[in-house]
Amino acid sequence: MTYPDTYYRRTMTDGTVRAPLVRSVECDVAVVGGGLAGLTTALELARAGRSVTVLEAESVGFGASGRNGGFVSPGYATGGEEIARVAGAETARRLHMLSVEGMDFVRETIRALGIEEADPKAGLMSVLRYDDGASLRAYAEETRRLYGYALEYMDRDAVRAVLKSERYFQALRNPAAFHMHPLNYLRGLAREIERLGGRICEGSAATGADLSGPEKRVTTAGGQVRARDVVFTTGGYTGGLNARLKRAFLPIATYVMVSEEAPELIASAIATADAIGDNRRAGDYYRVVDGGRRLLWGGRITTRAASTGALVRELRAEMVGTYPQLAGLKTELAWSGLMSYARHLMPQIGRMSPGVWYCTAFGGHGLNTTAIGGRVIAEGILGTSDRYRLYAPFGLVWAGGLAGLAVAQLTYWKLQAQDWWRERAA
Template sequence: MRYPDTYYRRTMADAKTRPALAGTLECDTLIVGGGLAGLTTALQLARAGVSVVVLEAESVGFGASGRNGGFVSPGFATGSEAIARAAGPDNARALHLLSIEGVDFVRETIRTLGIADAHVQPGIMSVLRQDGGDSLKTYADAMRRDYDYTLEFLGKDAVRSHLKTDRYFQALRDPNAFHMHPLNYLRAVAAEIERLGGQIFEGSAVTRCALDGAEKQAHTANGLVKARRVVFTTGGYTGSLVGKLKRAFLPIATYVMLTEPAPELIRTAIATRDAIGDNRRAGDYYRLVENGERILWGGRITTRAASPAALARELRREMTTTYPQLKPLKTELAWSGLMSYARHLMPQIGEMQPGVWHCTAFGGHGLNTTAIGGKLVAEALLGQSDRYRLFKPFGLVWAGGYAGLATAQLTYWKLQAQDWWRERAA
């Protein structure tokens, strides 16, 4: 098994490397962070003819944006009731519609740019680990009534005809959602930004900045960017450069493994190309890749660095207890990445001070919400809308520092225990 190589990097279609910043540049808008939020913001600005520079400390898609599970589906990391309590029912509805728009935006970007290497596969199935079909039907009815959004209900027999395990009961299938190769998507977006005149520099971490004046300045090891506006989109890899931003989220590690190629064995367990996620808060998510040759399986979170090898063993144990017939299947790769979680589990999008914006904290449900977050920031900068204000109730609140990390880890272990007891009682 190899670490920390990732399947996405190994299979990326565009291996272009970009130079580090050297010298002084001037632009209208500087984006700090070359993940999905930053590149989406840059794409929309470049499409409008705005001069934009992106500074990425590593390489395009290095963080969670480029090595996640690849699921693109509506929703946020927290539930609709919690969102309604904080933002009110009308704004909660508007926020959910934004999350649907994020899915459509990613799909339309793939279509418009012809990103065949994104390997889009429609369909995500959310499965229950306990018998509870009535609750799923009620939820599907509410989504159809409130959002004109169709979810397909699958009974136990239908679920088990696709997923050969007695661990699953009923499911909802979302035919509008899809899964894809996120790094290939990101790198195609980066190429389009450059085609439109935007500039992207890799290996260009911002070491210090001056943000209080009308002209913002960001220094790297060998360069300087002067801009009218700055957008920070650094996610789980945010450093201490902007303390207010650093203190407002928790860096949470998640883990993914990839199996060896064994299509015939895999078909004895998984007879669908839909991506799968279970209903546990501490649950698993997985999908077939390379035309069903392999399984990409993710799950588990930690609040401190952990060995990918050890976590891969846990993920494999979860896979083989769900599908005992897959015990002969070997793990080939495993990797981890940092996500950013706010205390309220919602994205943090807004203007910290005049001309200084942030778009971060998408952990747990990132590909749709990160894309729409970048689009909203671009709309605000272009004077097209103030829809970003829908996220005002979810601001840059202190995440608790080391105590917050400890609380998050204890909460995760508690949820794992609750999941375990709930399944045993089923």
């Protein structure tokens, strides 16, 4: 599989190529998947003195972890009310606080490891495409009361002062949230894992696994890893190695494009360095990059193979519909990637059987949740906490296979229609 030509790949500062596994090795923990969940798990275990081997089918950050929007902010793809309905109010509160901790973990890791090339920028605006400031004020107050952090309310004039669009009304700004270069962050994690003695094997797809005994065995085309614990963190690119895991989520494609260099034109529409996301179910998300010289714009999801070119035309239509002044802004680069979504729209984090762990289904949750998933799995392996059990109400339920994909696509279209009508009624 060829790595897509993404903006992150072009601006990656560490091009280290790691050798594949070519022999039999022993370690404490084998991690299958070299994305953010897998690398965070491996980092936390290596920091605790455990020997770790990471098996990555392609290269570090190949999947969604290395080609997403780069947003790091609290919360989940599903709302707090639904989480509380399933898991109870107190568990919902603790889960949200874990997502806040994940955000803080990523920020502190960048600082502690000196990953300057991750280029973190503070601030994220969540904007409404219809007029309902009262609901945002109420949400901000609830967030302050339940979780102890402040969101800044922006009225329509304040929003349109920095986002020159008639599509937007009110917004909440989270000054503690941030956005970054995710692939450079992952490469920094990989360096630290190796400095601590961990092993990362690229080009090493797991082709077989014997998970039945106290010693687990994971095989690749070139070798074998024997370990007491195995962690599966493969996301949207999971193959058939672990059938129970594969059937528990849907691979969903999302799309991103990056503009040509046009700082003055971009500034005529977007006068903020904050990351932006709108309130639709699968809405637009975007941010200026390269010091304001380019615009990164993402959105749209599909449950089946789709032409990137056709989807980019739809993304451009969204961009120009929001900012007519950007009609002349050319797209220089576009790519897609597979995320994993569970039917319940929560991450899947837990223990499948003694010594067999999973940490996946992070589509729509952001880098903070992916990171905290890796941390709590590491804690579970180390025996320092059982916080991973907070995710137990959202386990490996069957996602529905082909029928599930069809339902997901129909649901997306239904939500798009609801968004359209709500905005027209505003």
